[in-house]
Amino acid sequence: MPTTSTTLCGSATPSMIADNHRLIVFTSKKGKQGTEGLAYQWDYVVETQYGSEGMADGSCPKRTESKPMDSKAQSLVLLNFFTSNPSQSWACSNNSAPLISRLNACYHASAKRWPNYIAVDFYMRSNGGGAPLATDIANGRLQCGHDNIAHCKISSASAPAPASASSPAPASASSPSPAPAPDFAATSPAISSSPGPAPGPLNSYY
Numbered sequence: 001m002p003t004t005s006t007t008l009c010g011s012a013t014p015s016m017i018a019d020n021h022r023l024i025v026f027t028s029k030k031g032k033q034g035t036e037g038l039a040y041q042w043d044y045v046v047e048t049q050y051g052s053e054g055m056a057d058g059s060c061p062k063r064t065e066s067k068p069m070d071s072k073a074q075s076l077v078l079l080n081f082f083t084s085n086p087s088q089s090w091a092c093s094n095n096s097a098p099l100i101s102r103l104n105a106c107y108h109a110s111a112k113r114w115p116n117y118i119a120v121d122f123y124m125r126s127n128g129g130g131a132p133l134a135t136d137i138a139n140g141r142l143q144c145g146h147d148n149i150a151h152c153k154i155s156s157a158s159a160p161a162p163a164s165a166s167s168p169a170p171a172s173a174s175s176p177s178p179a180p181a182p183d184f185a186a187t188s189p190a191i192s193s194s195p196g197p198a199p200g201p202l203n204s205y206y
Contacts, residue, residue, distance in 0.1 A: 028065070046071055048106060050080035050119070060102070060109035070111040079106050079115035086121045095120055096128030100169050103134055107169075114138045137169045 016022070026041040027033065033040040047063040048054050054061050062069050063080070081099050083090055099120065107114055115138055123131040136149045144152035147169060 042066060042074070044074055045076045045078055046074045046110065047078040048080045050082065051084035053084070054080060055083060057101075058105050060106040069106065069109045072111055076117070077106070077110050077113050077115040078117045078119065079103065080119045082119065082121040088122050088125055091120065091122035091125045092127055095122070095126035095130045096133065099126075099131065099134045100137065103138060103169050114141045116142075134169075141169065 025038050026044070027036075027038040028041050030040045030042075032038045033043075042065055045066070046069050047066045048069065049061040049063050054063075060069055067074055069077075079102065081094075081102055099118075103115065103118075118131060118134055118138065120131045129136075137147055139149035140146040140151055143149060146152055
């Protein structure tokens, strides 16, 4: 999806889907936006620090290359939540309630915006709902103000009252733990263990 065909600011997403345009490629090299039509990542995305340096409780530091997390000149928010040295045991302990706690901290640090993308290691490993639950929460908040994207599909007559956009996401949920998966599994949505994956139009986990 070349930059000439989309504004990359959220409102373009429905028309992109209607035109069957599903892929946006970002580049970290600014010159390629002019020469190859690729979107320069830092014009569109703010991103948290990846690795152990970004893991302090209650904080949401930005990645060095990123504009400040509360910069609204960039419309997409990428949340990284993984240690510098991949650890399955760490993922099992932290990919649920601690991840959702970071979701809340970064919501406030990012000018009250929920992340469009959540990057973790070992996404299928957790002692709770894991990265899929965190993604469902963020999608629900982004789409309809509910704590889970599934609630957005319920008719307004029967749906529970939506959560306030400023209220924190629940710290835990009763969703069963996903079954363990091989290291760095690749399935849909895209999953990656690399720092700073390129963002796209809707909320997903990596």
